[in-house]
Amino acid sequence: MAGPRNISVSETSRPVLPRHAKLKFDETRQVWVILAPERVLAPDAIAVEVLKLCDGVRSVGAMVDELAAKYAAPREAIATDVVAMLQDLADKGFLTQAREKTS
Amino acid sequence: MSEILADHKTTDPGDGLAALEARRSTAESFGIPLAVLAELTHRCPLQCPYCSNPVELDRAGSELSTEEWKKVLSELAEIGVLQIHFSGGEPTARKDLVELVRHASDVGLYSNLITSAVLLTREKLSALADAGLCHVQISFQGNEPIVADRVAGLEQSHQKKLEAARWTREVDLPLTVNAVMHRQNLHQLSDIIQMAVDLDADRLEVANVQYYGWALKNRAALMPTLAQIEETSRIVEEAQTRLKGILAIDYVVPDYYALRPKKCMGGWGRQFFNISPAGKVLPCHAAESITGLQFESVRSNHSIAWIWQNSEAFNRYRGTAWMPEPCKSCEFREIDFGGCRCQAFALTGDAGNTDPACTLSPKHEEIFRQAECEAAADNNRFIYRNFAGGTLETGGDDGA
Numbered sequence: 404m405a406g407p408r409n410i411s412v413s414e415t416s417r418p419v420l421p422r423h424a425k426l427k428f429d430e431t432r433q434v435w436v437i438l439a440p441e442r443v444l445a446p447d448a449i450a451v452e453v454l455k456l457c458d459g460v461r462s463v464g465a466m467v468d469e470l471a472a473k474y475a476a477p478r479e480a481i482a483t484d485v486v487a488m489l490q491d492l493a494d495k496g497f498l499t500q501a502r503e504k505t506s
Numbered sequence: 507m508s509e510i511l512a513d514h515k516t517t518d519p520g521d522g523l524a525a526l527e528a529r530r531s532t533a534e535s536f537g538i539p540l541a542v543l544a545e546l547t548h549r550c551p552l553q554c555p556y557c558s559n560p561v562e563l564d565r566a567g568s569e570l571s572t573e574e575w576k577k578v579l580s581e582l583a584e585i586g587v588l589q590i591h592f593s594g595g596e597p598t599a600r601k602d603l604v605e606l607v608r609h610a611s612d613v614g615l616y617s618n619l620i621t622s623a624v625l626l627t628r629e630k631l632s633a634l635a636d637a638g639l640c641h642v643q644i645s646f647q648g649n650e651p652i653v654a655d656r657v658a659g660l661e662q663s664h665q666k667k668l669e670a671a672r673w674t675r676e677v678d679l680p681l682t683v684n685a686v687m688h689r690q691n692l693h694q695l696s697d698i699i700q701m702a703v704d705l706d707a708d709r710l711e712v713a714n715v716q717y718y719g720w721a722l723k724n725r726a727a728l729m730p731t732l733a734q735i736e737e738t739s740r741i742v743e744e745a746q747t748r749l750k751g752i753l754a755i756d757y758v759v760p761d762y763y764a765l766r767p768k769k770c771m772g773g774w775g776r777q778f779f780n781i782s783p784a785g786k787v788l789p790c791h792a793a794e795s796i797t798g799l800q801f802e803s804v805r806s807n808h809s810i811a812w813i814w815q816n817s818e819a820f821n822r823y824r825g826t827a828w829m830p831e832p833c834k835s836c837e838f839r840e841i842d843f844g845g846c847r848c849q850a851f852a853l854t855g856d857a858g859n860t861d862p863a864c865t866l867s868p869k870h871e872e873i874f875r876q877a878e879c880e881a882a883a884d885n886n887r888f889i890y891r892n893f894a895g896g897t898l899e900t901g902g903d904d905g906a
Contacts, residue, residue: 423640423680423708425616431538431586438616440641440680440709443540443588494751496708 410500412463412490414482419459421499426454437497444497453485454492459501463489538811541589542582543780545791546575546603550596552622553659553890553897554647556686556721556728559595560794563893564783570804572602576609578781578804583613585811593620595783604633611638618643620684623670624663628677631670635677642674643682643711649697657691659890671705682709688728690886692738699745703753710753712742714760718792718848720891726880727888734881735763761863762877766838767845768863774847775820787813789820792848796857823847823857830858832866 412418420426425438426446435451437444446454456466467485471478492498548563570578579590590610597603598621610617618641619634631642644667648654654664674681683702687695695712702710714735715721715728730738742757749755761768771778771790780791785804788794794801799822802813814820822828826839833844844850845861853862854869862869888899 421680422678425640427588427614429586429588436588438588438640440618440643440682441541 414464555724557891608637770846773843774823
């Protein structure tokens with residue numbers, strides 16, 4: 404089955420785009436898009452940057468570390484923004500939790 | 507079918523997401539549509555009396571070949587189409603469906619299967635998922651076999667659909683339940699909503715029948731009463747609130763009971779085209795019902811982009827310049843683009859007239875009354891859809 408709905412995003416989450424949501428660069432229109440059932444959405448530059456990090460391996464905490472280092476910004480502020488954005492994307496069904504892997 | 511493409515959802519821009527349409531309006535430039543409907547075949551094991559296919563069905567012998575469809579898919583991806591909806595008829599009646607889905611994936615198209623599901627097996631679904639299918643939409647005719655199998659004109663169909671819906675979720679594909687609603691199944695709406703929840707669907711489309719083609723032939727047997735429509739709206743609104751985050755519910759109001767016409771296909775030739783089994787490029791899947799329009803084919807010497815931008819059929823009703831009164835001076839002309847051309851043709855004999863669904867149409871009152879009378883008369887016998895031009899239901903008409 405697909406990942407659980409209504410996931411709660413925290414720094415330990417490892418979010419990933421579900422199979423039915425695809426992030427891709429639209430060459431014709433020169434914009435990043437999320438393709439989903441019956442919908443084409445255009446995430447803004449920040450959302451694209453964050454979504455590219457959502458590989459189901461990285462934790463949200465690690466993503467925040469990366470972004471804080473890249474933009475030399477206070478970690479706490481970035482964490483608040485990123486968790487809020489990811490939670491919003493998850494609520495809309497564009498993110499799911501990576502399933503536990505038995506390694 | 508048309509319902510799902512009429513409006514891509516708009517999302518609150520505050521979350522870093524914007525609906526692409528809203529942000530890059532193709533208003534006057536006729537940019538290539540984001541999504542295209544590929545009607546692979548008109549063949550179908552079901553005989554639903556409201557089928558959205560034209561009354562004149564394309565025969566199997568006229569269908570595009572596998573290679574022709576592959577070429578079309580490649581061309582669509584190349585010109586900027588992002589999503590492909592495989593539909594029919596019943597698309598799984600094509601033996602090459604997995605191959606076509608795989609080709610769509612290879613050229614970067616997001617693929618959606620719009621199916622009656624009765625021909626699906628778990629193995630077929632697995633193969634489709636492996637080929638890169640992104641989403642499955644299954645139509646339902648009711649929430650239990652007595653009504654559902656009668657509407658479909660096929661025994662055991664409801665049971666097969668339930669089974670296929672479960673397999674869809676088992677292979678981890680997202681599921682949309684499409685419930686086509688009319689007078690003879692609206693009493694099941696609450697149960698249909700619960701069925702969609704139980705099937706673990708992500709979305710439910712509560713799609714009231716749109717009355718052209720086969721459905722127009724069957725209007726007397728299908729037209730809901732005003733009381734039913736009011737009850738439907740109440741049930742849908744209650745469920746939308748209760749199931750927020752669990753099941754998204756899209757609701758298509760029936761035209762005849764609306765005050766303003768729908769923005770059919772997002773406006774003629776503005777953001778949608780479909781390709782018929784025989785390869786015609788059409789502004790909507792019912793467009794061939796409008797006599798006097800010539801539609802170009804992918805088998806012609808023209809590219810698909812040329813047909814979209816330059817063909818006479820697409821340009822005839824594009825924008826607002828073609829409009830007569832009362833549309834011409836109407837403040838809503840850029841909102842609904844005069845409604846549905848096919849409906850205007852079917853009900854007034856001229857596709858250039860205002861859609862009678864609009865209260866400003868001189869025909870509106872007459873047609874609304876007619877619908878009310880038909881609904882009240884309660885003649886429930888169907889004319890089933892088939893290649894023979896339709897077959898009248900035999901036996902009792904006590905289905906509701």
